[in-house]
Amino acid sequence: MLYRLKMKLRSLAAGKGWFKPFYDIAHDIKGWLSRLKSDKRFALDDYKASTGKKLNLENPVTFDDKVWWLKLNNRDPLLTRCSDKYSVRGYVEDCGLGHLLNELYGVYEKAEDINFDSLPDRFILKTNHGCATNIICRDKAAFDRAAAIKKLSRALKENYYRKSREWNYKHIKPLIVCERLLEEKGPAGLVDYRFLCFEGKCKMIFADIETSNPDGTHYVNARRNVYDAAFHLLPVRFSRENYDPALVPKPDNFDEMLRYSEILAKPFAHCRVDFYNIEGNIIFGEITFHHAGGVNRIEPPEWGETLGSWIDLSSKSIVILP
Numbered sequence: 103m104l105y106r107l108k109m110k111l112r113s114l115a116a117g118k119g120w121f122k123p124f125y126d127i128a129h130d131i132k133g134w135l136s137r138l139k140s141d142k143r144f145a146l147d148d149y150k151a152s153t154g155k156k157l158n159l160e161n162p163v164t165f166d167d168k169v170w171w172l173k174l175n176n177r178d179p180l181l182t183r184c185s186d187k188y189s190v191r192g193y194v195e196d197c198g199l200g201h202l203l204n205e206l207y208g209v210y211e212k213a214e215d216i217n218f219d220s221l222p223d224r225f226i227l228k229t230n231h232g233c234a235t236n237i238i239c240r241d242k243a244a245f246d247r248a249a250a251i252k253k254l255s256r257a258l259k260e261n262y263y264r265k266s267r268e269w270n271y272k273h274i275k276p277l278i279v280c281e282r283l284l285e286e287k288g289p290a291g292l293v294d295y296r297f298l299c300f301e302g303k304c305k306m307i308f309a310d311i312e313t314s315n316p317d318g319t320h321y322v323n324a325r326r327n328v329y330d331a332a333f334h335l336l337p338v339r340f341s342r343e344n345y346d347p348a349l350v351p352k353p354d355n356f357d358e359m360l361r362y363s364e365i366l367a368k369p370f371a372h373c374r375v376d377f378y379n380i381e382g383n384i385i386f387g388e389i390t391f392h393h394a395g396g397v398n399r400i401e402p403p404e405w406g407e408t409l410g411s412w413i414d415l416s417s418k419s420i421v422i423l424p
Contacts, residue, residue, distance in 0.1 A: 141267045145170050148267075152397045165409035169396035172372065172413070173268050176391075178421040180369055181270035184389045187230040188279050194386055197365050202377070202386040205282040213254040213278060218247055224283045226318060227254065231274035232262035236318035238283060254278050266395050286380050290349040294387065295359060297375045299367030300412040301419070304331045304360055308340065308374075309350045331360065339401040341394060353379050362386075371417035 139147065142159065149157035149170065162168045184190045191203055207225055210216050216227070223242045227250060229235040235257040239245045263272035286292040296308035307329040315321050326342035329335055333352040353359065363375040366389060376387030400406040 137264055141174050144267050145174060149397060153399070162415065163410050164406040165400065165413070166396045166398055166406065168410050168413040168415060169372075169392050171415060172420070173266075173392050173396060175422055176371070176420045177269060177423045178370075178419070181391055182273055184373075185268075185270040185391065186274045187228065187388060188277050189230070189274075190389060193389075194366065199362055199365065199386070202362065202384055204284065204385050207280040207282065209280070210278040211276075213251040213258070216251070216254075216278065216280070218242065218245070221280065222282075225280055226283045227278060227280050228318075229254065229257045230277045230279050231271060232257060232260060233266075234320050236314065238314070238316065238318035240283070240316070266392075268392055268395070270391055284378050284380060284385060286378075290345075292378060292380075293350055295353075295377045295379060297360065297363035297367070297377070298372075298393070298409075299363055299370070299375060300372050301414065301417060302364055302368040302370070304363050304367070305412055306330065306336075306409070307333065310342070311345060311349065337402075338405050339399075340405075341399045353382075355379070355382060355384060359384055369419060371415075371419040372413045 145159065146157050149155065149166070153166075157170055158164070158167045159171055159174070162171045180193075184193050188209055191206070194200060194203055207221055208216065221239075221242065223239075225239050227237040227239070235254070237250050237253060239250075258276040258278070261272065263269065284292060290311045292311075292313075294308075294310040294313055296310060297304045298306040298308070308326050309329065310324055310326045312321055313324040324342055325345040326340055327335060327344055327347055327350065328338040328340050333356055335347050359377050359379065362377070362384065366375050366386075367373050370391070372391070374390040374393050376390070378385040378387055398406070400409070
């Protein structure tokens with residue numbers, strides 16, 4: 103009952119009507135109160151509230167079970183370096199893949215430090231230490247600089263660990279990153295290719311479209327197709343609605359993307375490596391260690407157990423502190 107009510111309220115808040123400000127305030131209060139919970143208590147309560155299901159941390163079986171287990175137990179310092187959207191650039195370079203990095207315009211400790219006059223007409227701003235802070239500028243003359251500074255200043259004060267209990271975000275020094283705005287003119291727009299890797303081997307790929315609104319905020323009705331490692335469409339729905347596969351044909355340089363994903367994923371028991379592929383140019387997106395925070399709707403549900411079987415919790419790649 104509570105789960106269905108929560109989903110209804112979340113749906114109402116996705117719009118821009120009178121209800122959204124009240125929902126945001128309630129959400130902030132909930133977030134503040136959740137800080138009083140232990141990581142394990144937070145995990146159990148958050149998963150139940152978000153899915154209506156019970157999380158199994160004592161004997162993890164499903165993909166979500168094991169992702170949450172990793173969130174609570176894996177303390178590999180490399181996770182922090184690669185979760186940082188700025189320092190991960192150094193990791194990509196160390197892997198010999200610096201040519202995949204997007205063009206960097208600037209890095210700032212404070213929003214007030216951004217010299218907008220020195221930036222090109224189109225760019226994207228984001229913080230390095232969290233999620234959903236993207237701000238897109240498509241026309242600098244019409245860009246609301248004051249609103250961007252206000253949003254980024256607030257984001258710099260947040261610690262994403264408190265919202266998600268993802269330890270890898272806990273000790274990231276907050277920064278603002280400005281990069282070239284990536285755009286694709288094809289029928290599907292900008293496609294986000296997400297390679298799910300296990301012990302350095304890709305076993306599943308998401309091809310996501312319509313992931314953001316024009317201003318850079320997340321689009322709640324983004325769509326996703328799921329493929330195997332050979333880019334064969336799978337009969338799976340992973341949290342998002344599917345789309346006509348003809349919109350996103352297999353890229354000519356797909357094998358390169360696959361190889362790059364496995365190079366970057368090699369040190370980890372599990373991660374998701376994201377790329378864009380614009381006019382045949384592969385561009386690194388990010389590395390994510392806990393897809394969707396371990397809160398997913400997988401249909402048919404047997405695939406949740408299949409993906410769970412691909413995560414080896416006894417892996418030597420996992421660092422457990424005494």
